[in-house]
Amino acid sequence: MKIVVLGAGALGAYFGARWEQSGQDVVFLVRPKRAQQLRQSGILIHSVEGDYAIEAPNVIEDASEVDTADLVLLAVKGYHLQDTISQLKTLTAKGARVLPVLNGIEHLPILQEQLGEEAVLGGLSFIIATLDNQGDVVHASSFHDLRFGPLHPSQQALCQQIESVSRNAKMNAKQADDISLEMWNKYMFITAFSGITTATDSVIGEVRKRPSTFRIAEKILEDMTKLANANNIPLNKQHVEKAMDNLRKFDEDATSSMHQDRRKGLRLEVEHLHGGAIRLAEQSGLELPYVETIYGILKRFENKD
Numbered sequence: 001m002k003i004v005v006l007g008a009g010a011l012g013a014y015f016g017a018r019w020e021q022s023g024q025d026v027v028f029l030v031r032p033k034r035a036q037q038l039r040q041s042g043i044l045i046h047s048v049e050g051d052y053a054i055e056a057p058n059v060i061e062d063a064s065e066v067d068t069a070d071l072v073l074l075a076v077k078g079y080h081l082q083d084t085i086s087q088l089k090t091l092t093a094k095g096a097r098v099l100p101v102l103n104g105i106e107h108l109p110i111l112q113e114q115l116g117e118e119a120v121l122g123g124l125s126f127i128i129a130t131l132d133n134q135g136d137v138v139h140a141s142s143f144h145d146l147r148f149g150p151l152h153p154s155q156q157a158l159c160q161q162i163e164s165v166s167r168n169a170k171m172n173a174k175q176a177d178d179i180s181l182e183m184w185n186k187y188m189f190i191t192a193f194s195g196i197t198t199a200t201d202s203v204i205g206e207v208r209k210r211p212s213t214f215r216i217a218e219k220i221l222e223d224m225t226k227l228a229n230a231n232n233i234p235l236n237k238q239h240v241e242k243a244m245d246n247l248r249k250f251d252e253d254a255t256s257s258m259h260q261d262r263r264k265g266l267r268l269e270v271e272h273l274h275g276g277a278i279r280l281a282e283q284s285g286l287e288l289p290y291v292e293t294i295y296g297i298l299k300r301f302e303n304k305d
């Protein structure tokens with residue numbers, strides 16, 4: 001399978017390298033600075049599931065450099081989405097379909113409008129990964145899950161193909177029974193998890209120590225359930241309880257990628273995640289008091305400029 005990874009940050013480099021390791025034809029479409037770094041040092045994954053290095057990755061800086069592609073793994077932050085559209089248009093014109101693994105939901109209607117509904121699959125990932133100072137991937141948890149599924153009937157065969165080629169790759173890649181529900185479930189979870197850890201600058205163990213702080217996470221989950229229901233997604237109390245259970249089970253020092261970004265002084269995805277939820281709520285005439293509060297706090301640390 002010919003796979004273009006657009007954005008070779010933590011997620012893109014990780015999943016791209018795992019596919020390459022298992023024999024897939026993987027091209028990394030990156031910006032000039034990252035291209036120089038990857039050409040000089042290659043891609044290096046430090047992982048609890050086994051390290052892996054690609055000494056000379058196939059790196060390109062423009063989509064016109066590939067003839068065809070089956071799949072684009074879109075792994076940029078929400079605030080860089082608009083900059084990827086013209087590259088994506090070039091790739092989809094060559095027959096590729098796009099699997100976005102961004103957290104959140106707002107990117108889906110944007111991609112569908114720009115690329116057409118047939119071109120955009122549903123997707124998400126559960127992994128704790130980050131780039132170190134050298135630009136190497138540090139994958140610190142045992143999970144490395146990729147979920148995907150059709151948002152248009154024409155995508156079914158491709159989803160089966162992705163599952164089948166990923167079987168030999170070091171990752172847990174599976175088709176979702178209902179990708180929209182799974183994406184919303186993750187959106188609900190990440191809005192609470194990233195919100196509470198980043199706003200309090202605390203790992204989850206610290207959050208759990210103070211019931212009044214931990215309670216805010218539950219309130220955000222409840223807000224997000226209301227938003228999902230207004231968008232015809234049947235998230236319910238059981239989903240909230242399961243999410244709370246996961247937050248209780250996380251290792252003491254586990255934290256969100258947004259919190260890791262805050263610690264590094266990097267830009268936060270707050271507009272895409274929490275801002276996106278508020279914009280969606282406005283469309284349905286809903287208020288999300290806990291999401292709005294955490295959004296207001298997170299904006300202080302957004303590092304937009």
Ligand SMILES: NC(=O)C1=CN([C@@H]2O[C@H](COP(=O)(O)OP(=O)(O)OC[C@H]3O[C@@H](n4cnc5c(N)ncnc54)[C@H](OP(=O)(O)O)[C@@H]3O)[C@@H](O)[C@H]2O)C=CC1
Pocket residue numbers: 006007008009010011012029030031032033034075076077078080083084101102103125126127128129130131257269
């Ligand atoms: N990290 C994690 O553990 C998890 C992250 N996610 C989600 O996955 C998404 C990606 O996150 P993550 O991998 O951590 O982010 P990173 O910041 O590590 O990587 C994003 C990459 O996108 C690149 N990029 C931005 N714009 C372009 C462009 N126009 N063309 C090519 N490359 C571009 C950046 O490159 P450059 O170096 O040029 O800036 C950067 O390397 C986010 O939505 C995040 O919320 C989901 C689950 C877990």
Ligand SMILES: CC(C)(CO)C(=O)C(=O)O
Pocket residue numbers: 103125126127128190193194255256257258
């Ligand atoms: C919750 C987690 C770690 C799961 O992948 C995540 O998506 C993030 O922190 O961005």
